[in-house]
Amino acid sequence: MKNTEKYLPVIPVLVAYAALLAYGVLIPGKWQIASQLAFYCALGQAFNLFMGMTGYVDFGYVAFLGVGSYGMALPIYHLSDKGLGLWLIVIGIFLAAVFSFILSLAVGAVALRLRGAYFAIATIGVNEGFRFLIEGARIWNGSEGLLFFLHMRTAFGKQTATAISNYWADGMVFAVAIVAAIMTLIYMRNKVGYALTALREDEDAAKVMGINVTKYKITAFITSAVLAGILGATAWSLKYSYVYPSDVFEIHYTVEAIINVLLGGAGTLLGPLVGGIIYGVSKYFLAIILPGFQLLIFAPVIIAIIVLFPEGTVGMLKKKVIGTPLEKYII
Amino acid sequence: MSLLRCENVTKRFGGLVAVDDVTFEIKHGEIMAIVGPNGAGKTTMFNLINGVFPADEGKIWFEDMDVTDFPAYKRAHLGMGRTFQIPRPFSSATVQENIAIGAMFGASGSETSTDMAMEMADHYIDLIGLKEHRDKPAGGLTPIEKKLVEIARALAMKPKLLLMDEAMAGMNPKDIDEMVVFIKHIRDTEGIAIVAMVEHIMRAVAGLAERVIVMHQGALLVDEPTQKALTDPRVIEVYLGKPPEDEHA
Amino acid sequence: MIFEQLSGNLIQGLVLGAVYGMATMGLSLIFGVLKVVNVGHGACIMVGAYTALFMFKQFGLSPLFAVPVAMIIGMTLGLIFYYSAIRRLLKGPELATLLATFSFGVILEETIKQLFTSEVVGYNWDLPKFDIGITVLSLSKILAAVGSILVALLLYLWFNKTRAGMAMRSVVEDDDGARVCGVNVDWEYALSFSLGIGLTVTSGVLLTMFIPVGINPYMGGPYTLKAFVIAVLGGLASPYGAFFGGVVFGLVENGSYTLFAMIPGVEPFAMTRFFSFVMLLVILLIRPTGILKAK
């Protein structure tokens, strides 16, 4: 396959995100919905990079968003009066990436030696463990969290601070979603992706083929975690100007990540995008029709998908387009 | 220089000695068969050779390098390929991708780009005659086709030693004869040593192997050229059993 | 003084540990028979807590009466969930059962939230307290521990002395062996899942006898984590291992609480929870098959 042809599937991804962005920008009053959908897509894209490609479930995934949000919150909270201006955001994103990198390395070094169920068991406590470490050892203000609404104003000025919360934070969520999708495609088209496919299908056979499975699992785990960290930094810290440990380590975000990936199709490129939008839209309408019932409705949906359509929307679509010109674009 | 040397290799599972103090050598380019009844320790021996789990005692040398403590993937990089008794292709990947994965991560994997691997895969697809299935997911193939894909995948690793675990189980006699010819052909063209574990299909052993190792209850019973091994009274006893009345004689 | 406090807390830990142990047996049973990890374990405990709470507040019944009710509720939930989902997923990838049991937990949590709101509630079962010198034990706690030990004992007797229990044990040991003896292995799978959930829901009742406050739909999370620590301590597939793992964990938890409380500037409650997470990782790293197991 030629290089250009290899990366053709990026087109529908870019088109979809551009359409979503246009919908939010051009139609008055729709920006919040569009950015919320982008958040679900980004969450799914980032989560899919690990869960979809390796077949391992990380129940503590939200911990990476959590530490990422601290990575952004801390410099703004502590350095707002240093006159760093927008550099603070750069530092924040950098710190978010570093925090989530370190946490994923630490967790991965232990948990990724384990297989399947044992891996899941090891990860189920990560978010809680980290939350209680912050609260228990009173790190980063402990259970009181960090509130930096005023610090944002000091650092960036009132108008810019508002614009950051209302627009730029969301814009960056779009960016994370697109970067995550592109990373997924790059992985898929390179050795990493083939190694991950192999180990997802049959870990022993993969080892015998010369694949250092631990190395590739860690690669996917860290990439996925760092993207989550940056997502937490932008979608939560920058947007809301506060971080509470009880909020940012909330396991429901892991549930949402799982739903987004499964609805769309685990291990596909377009899946999390499609899944994120289906989930986001239905959640939005459910909130109007049956407020408070979203999770009660979505949890059985997960089970139904696993039992009845384990391939997800895009997985089924992929099968349909085999042999048609669309085949090159949909993965 | 031998290609592979096992020295006094022992493996225990709990109280059971699965492989008991086994020593043998494999030369470059030879076809050897390991045979023996069920539970003789053949599969365990295979797993020890290619590092699925470590030996409890003894040493394993590959081209004079001590690989006893190497994990499976490192041994694959040195040139060990393997197929499984029940074929284990990566089901969701296409035939071409399956074989390309072998090329990407095998002995010459570090110099092989994904594009090169795909081209190499095409070569092996021709070799096994599955051209029309090239872009199909391997999970949908027939068992024999899966087996062929697995062999091609192992060959694409450019191994010096190919371990084939019951490559012919579940095949009818015609397929077996074809497979024997095919395996000899790849040995001749690719110049690799082949160790086939074909403990029950004696027709294949007789037609294929130059040398036979017979294992029984974890230990090495016989290590001889094929004809000699198969007519050895100890081997016949292991297979046909000794009539009970002989015990009293 | 510190020593007294520590030994007082250790006795509390021993009593709590018995309850913890019982609260993990269901998890180990399900894993032992089906090799399924019930990620919704904590939510099942939560259902038990609400069963006790509801019967106490609504009918003024002591939590002891809630024990059989919880068992029935749990076994019914287990059967429904087994036949609607788990049975079809047993042959699939591990991912499938993990996600399914996880969703099962979410369904329980959200249902309870709709029925009882997400308010944190509790009840006050006024029973006498005993001062045993180094610590004070309430009768309610003692009943919880005794109840747990009784349930564990009953399970042990059932497994070892009854025909039905032996049949389930035989499935754990070797399912083909069980088949040639005429055991309906598929039914044993369903039954063990049902029994596992039943035991877990029941343990929720006993836990509220120990801690009758802090009841809310999302209280299960920490228990899932603790149960995993306990289960891997005891060897994951062994209900009795789990029971002893629970006792050890209760001791370690209360011991570490005492120690954390002595470090200034630290919230001992949260640190104890963090510690259980660290313990989980360490145990999994050293010995995923269980530390307490003999072999």
Place this chain on the structure above:
Amino acid sequence: MLKVEKLESGYGSMQVLWGPDLEVKAGSITSLLGPNGAGKSTLLWTILGTVTPTNGKVYFEGQDVTDLPAHKKVNLGLTMVPEGKNLFKEMTVFDNLSMGAYRKEAQEVKQENLELVYSMFPILAERKDQLAGSLSGGQQQMVTIGRALMTKPKFIMMDEPSQGLAPKLIMEIFQTIVKMKEEIGLTILLVEQNAAASLGAADYVYVMHEGSIKAEGTPDEIKGSDEIKEAYLGM
């Protein structure tokens, strides 16, 4: 007593049985010979019902039992001594035997059957409180056979009962099998690699290879025939 018609089955997409036909007469020992991987064990598990047949029929005492699950077949009086023994290793010898008497009809005669098993294998009476996993290979084999006898069977399938045993023990096991036929009146389908010993005990012999029946006949007809050598050694 048992009739198998054109049975096909396998694991996943790998077909192992290619339609063997087989008949076992009541009160006989029928021996099924063939090399490893010929599909003998798969045939037994398919007859029992743990491996689902994709085609063909199984009749037991004239009744079509093809689709009955394993436990219902055991209730009809059909059981198996599996090759891997499939013992309950962490249970005592006594508990293993008790599990054999799981079905209701077997419960009623549990005590008699227990005495029968202990009289056949006195060592098991001595070791009844030991864990089955701690016994020697030969004793474990006795437990497996004893467990099968406890189910009050009419028909037992035995998968390689002599495997891994010392020659002296093999002889004892075969004597036991003949006793089971002659003294208890059981019908036995015997899978063996140990052809010589098996031929000595059998009334009728089938030779299986590559998933189907290649030859059949009385032991004398099979003995010395070329089919066996062909199937076993490829020479």
